[in-house]
Amino acid sequence: MSTGLKTTEDMDPLGARSDVIEVEKLTRWNLTQLPEYHETEQRQDGKTVPFPWRNDLNAKIILWGGDITCLNVHAIVHTTNEHLTDQNPQSDLIFEKAGPALQVEVKNSIKVCKTGEAKITKGHNLLARYVIHTVGPRYNIKYLTAAESALFCSYRSTLQLAREYGIRTLGLCCIHTTRRGYPPESGAHIAIRTTRRFLEKYGGSFDTIVFVCAEETLDIYRRILPLYFPRNNKEEDFAIDHLPNDLGNEDGEPVIEERQIRIIDKPTFAALRANHDDLEETIDLNQEFCPSTVLDVGHHPFSHMEENPDNSRHAGVTKNNTEQKKLDSRRRYERFLKRAKSEDLTDIAGLRCLYRTGTDRCGRPVVVFIGKQFIVDAVDPERALLYLVRVMEPVVDKDYVVVYFHTQTTKRNQPPMNYLKMAYNLLDNRYKKNLKYFYIIHPTWWSKLATWFFTTFTASDIKPNVHNLKGVQYLYSKMDPDQIDVPPFVMDYDTQINGPRYHVPPEDSSDGL
Known part of the structure; x- marks a missing residue:
């Protein structure tokens, strides 16, 4: 008769864990099944491949979805906040499995980790010998360049620290997180590109790097990895046409061409002369000023009063900053537009929450948005914005x-105010300039208040064009x-609250904000 208890033969070896994931049993990227690619046009002669097929690098990469604390690797990466006190399931699990000693070491040895930095501690009771703690940036579309640079620094610092400590196998989580508002796809490009460039230089330092993904990011990594780690010639050709415009510098760091400083090594006068045709000729001061021994100060341009040079300088700097911001904003939108045109967004289109319809009485095109059919929790906000564009x-x-x-919208259909601000700031100026009317049908008291707040403090440009009907x-x-x-x-609800037939007086046709 069975007692329901394990016998000695049935019991696990003392101290053994049943949840251990051995990297040797995971499929390497070079052995991962390839997707079917459509035949592409033959590559033009001389067209370079930014990330050529390298089987030696692919053999070091593993893409895996699961709990990073179960990986039997030399080190795992922990993404957290500046004080290493981030409250989230992954951080809580790492500290729980590592035991109280990790908390003590963090408190006594690290204390603070700045954005873009990486710090290392022992793994204590974890399977991993070390834990590399790093802080990813908070995402704000206004400071996109800073966020991209900081995220690159986080990945680069993590890999460099692992190399310095002789870590051969690394579990690399997604340092960019939706908790900090970072778009998963944009972050994946930086993560994978930085890793590729690092392995090109220091590939001998690592045996294995495991990209550890949550369920919601696994498909994104699976789609982007072939662009930077192609596994055959077809994938190389496919990547050329699908890589983003910004491929970064030799380390994978995002590049802003307009801000690069070009320096000539030991320039000669002849070289300067050749590069600057408008270089001023030598001025003879004796000829420029009055040759008379009695200088006519009052009539010489040198004596004319000019405005405060500090004010002129400040105005010039302000003008340059404004132009640079416009240029950066335009570049961000064009990059987003390119993705919107190339990505498969059929899942968002299937929601039927945003679509073009006919025209108004003046022949202007009309775009419809159905709030009830946009469920915030079930939609990737970045992909929704791509579809909007x-x-x-x-x-x-x-x-x-x-x-x-x-x-009939509820809280489930209402995106956070920060998301609306980000979307508004991303959109090109034409969206705001050419919006003639924005009609809100069946508004509530709360929607009127939220609309007033948004159009007063964020979208003041379009406030006069917004009307509640x-x-x-x-x-x-x-x-x-x-x-x-x-x-x-919508028609059924309209009948319920307004009756089957109701007259609209011309003077009451709209209810402004």
């Missing part, structure tokens, strides 16, 4: 109209019914 780009060159059905019939006073596709549930 794809739909809107063809109409924003001229006047256009947006209709937002707020009908009490019902669908008010919208029909702006455009013909056959020009707009209204969902059935």
Whole structure:
């Protein structure tokens, strides 16, 4: 009769763990099954491959989704905040499995880790001998360049620290996190590109680097890895056409060409002369100034009063900064637009929450957004923004109209205010300049308050163009019914609150903010 207890033969060896993942049993990237690629055009002669096929580097890479604390590697990476007190499931699990000694070492030896830095501690009770702690940046579209540079530094510092400590096998988590607002796909490009460039220089320092992904990031890494670690010639050709514009410098660090300083090594006068045709000729001061021994000071340009040079300098700096910000903003949008045109966004399109319809009575194109069909928790916010750009780009060159059905929306349908700010700041100036009307159908008291707050403090440019409409019939006073596709549930709700037939007085056709 069975007692339900394990016998000596059934029991695990003393101290053994059943959840250990041995990297030797995981599939290397060079042996991972390849996707099917469509035949691409033959590569043009002389066209360089930024990241050529290298089987030796691919054999060092593993893509794996799971709990990083279960990996039997020399070191794992822990992404946290500046004081190493981040409260999240992954951090909590690392400290729990490592035991209280890790907390003591962090408190006594590290204390603070700045954004972009990496610090190392012992692994204590973890399978890994070491834990490398690093702090990824907080993402803000206004400071995109700073965020990209800081994220590069986090990955680069982590890899460099691992090399210095002789770590041969490394579990590398996603340092860029949605907790800090970093778009998963943009972060993956920097993570994988930085690792590729590091291995090109110091490949002999590592046996294995495991990209450890959560469920929501695994597909993103699986899609981007072939661009930087191609596994055959077809993948090389595919990568050439799908890599982003910014491939970074020799270390993978993001590059801003306009800010690079070009220095001529020991320039000669002849070289300067050749490069600067407008170099001023030598000036004869005796000829420039009055030859008379009695200098006519009052009439010489030297004596003319000019404005404060500090003010002129400040105005010049302000103008340059403004132009640089516009240039950076335009570059960000063009990079985003390129992705919006190339990526497969059928999952977002299938929600049927954003689409183009007909025109208003003045012939302006109309874009419709259905709030109830946009479920925040179920949608990747970055991909949603990509789809928004794809739909809107063809109409924003001229006047256009947006209709937002707020009908029966709940908290699940309302994106955070920070996300709306980021989206507004990312969009090209044409979106704001050519928006003629933004109609909100079936507004609530709360939506009116939120709209007022947003258009007052963030989107003041479009505030005069935003109007709340009490019902669908008010919208029909702006455009013909056959020009707009209204969902059935919106019409049913409109009938419930306004009655089957209601008259819209011309003076009450809209309710401004």
